[in-house]
Amino acid sequence: MSTQTGKSCLQIREVRMSFGALHAVDGVSLDLGLGERHALLGTNGAGKTTLFNLITGDLLPTSGQIHLYGHDITALPAHRRCALGIGRTYQIPLLFGGLSVLENLVIAARGPRLGGFSLRPIREDADSHLLARELCARVGLGSFAQASVSLLSHGQKKQLELGMALATQPSVLLLDEPAAGLSPNDRKTLTGLILDLPRELSILFVEHDMEVAMMLADRVTVMKDGRIFASGFPDDVRKDEQVLRLYMGEPLELFA
Numbered sequence: 001m002s003t004q005t006g007k008s009c010l011q012i013r014e015v016r017m018s019f020g021a022l023h024a025v026d027g028v029s030l031d032l033g034l035g036e037r038h039a040l041l042g043t044n045g046a047g048k049t050t051l052f053n054l055i056t057g058d059l060l061p062t063s064g065q066i067h068l069y070g071h072d073i074t075a076l077p078a079h080r081r082c083a084l085g086i087g088r089t090y091q092i093p094l095l096f097g098g099l100s101v102l103e104n105l106v107i108a109a110r111g112p113r114l115g116g117f118s119l120r121p122i123r124e125d126a127d128s129h130l131l132a133r134e135l136c137a138r139v140g141l142g143s144f145a146q147a148s149v150s151l152l153s154h155g156q157k158k159q160l161e162l163g164m165a166l167a168t169q170p171s172v173l174l175l176d177e178p179a180a181g182l183s184p185n186d187r188k189t190l191t192g193l194i195l196d197l198p199r200e201l202s203i204l205f206v207e208h209d210m211e212v213a214m215m216l217a218d219r220v221t222v223m224k225d226g227r228i229f230a231s232g233f234p235d236d237v238r239k240d241e242q243v244l245r246l247y248m249g250e251p252l253e254l255f256a
């Protein structure tokens with residue numbers, strides 16, 4: 001596949017999403033570089049998750065275009081975008097609660113189809129099974145492969161969800177608040193797993209915790225009221241007076 005700009009894998013152009021009179025995303029343009037780790041920050045309701053949903057195809061924009069490796073994916077359904085290389089996690093992990101860790105990973109490795117995931121019986125020799133075993137270890141759940149998901153801690157569920165997103169073998173990975181609600185130890189584990197991901201994987205992630213964002217990101221974009229408020233290198237955005245003012249009244253951990 002060729003790229004439009006030569007260096008970016010994902011190009012978002014003037015994207016809008018309106019819910020009635022509310023413009024949740026209001027003319028956002030953003031490029032995700034090849035292999036870049038890009039943090040999306042912003043106060044509650046800024047439009048971050050809506051923008052994610054527009055990229056993954058969970059929502060179709062009111063207007064604007066989204067290109068993946070130069071191909072217009074604006075109108076494609078979510079399962080087609082996943083097949084083209086977009087993987088994601090959600091703010092609240094979406095897992096199959098009655099199944100084991102490994103079974104969840106196998107189902108994700110088979111990839112989504114129109115109408116959901118395939119739940120046909122799992123064969124030991126299938127490629128998806130091999131990939132699931134490898135990912136189980138990679139996200140630190142090797143000794144929990146046969147454990148029921150319902151028995152996992154919140155942190156382990158976040159690790160599993162990362163594994164499930166990787167199981168779709170994405171080239172562009174979207175992580176929605178990967179460290180949300182985690183204890184300091186679990187947060188360290190998860191950020192370590194993200195830092196260890198292959199550098200060629202391009203990652204866009206929403207994060208409220210500025211420390212986590214600064215540790216993981218090559219570039220940072222801040223959203224406010226559906227628009228881009230600031231964008232740049234982590235150290236510059238962190239010191240930006242307007243950004244500091246925007247976050248006044250937000251949790252102090254943002255600037256710890």
Ligand SMILES: Nc1ncnc2c1ncn2[C@@H]1O[C@H](COP(=O)(O)OP(=O)(O)OP(=O)(O)O)[C@@H](O)[C@H]1O
Pocket residue numbers: 019022024042043044045046047048049050051
């Ligand atoms: N399906 C929907 N219908 C109507 N309004 C919506 C819908 N989804 C989101 N919104 C509204 O759009 C705005 C942006 O929401 P969004 O969830 O994208 O923000 P966010 O930046 O992800 O916030 P948070 O950090 O709290 O998750 C909010 O005002 C929200 O209430």
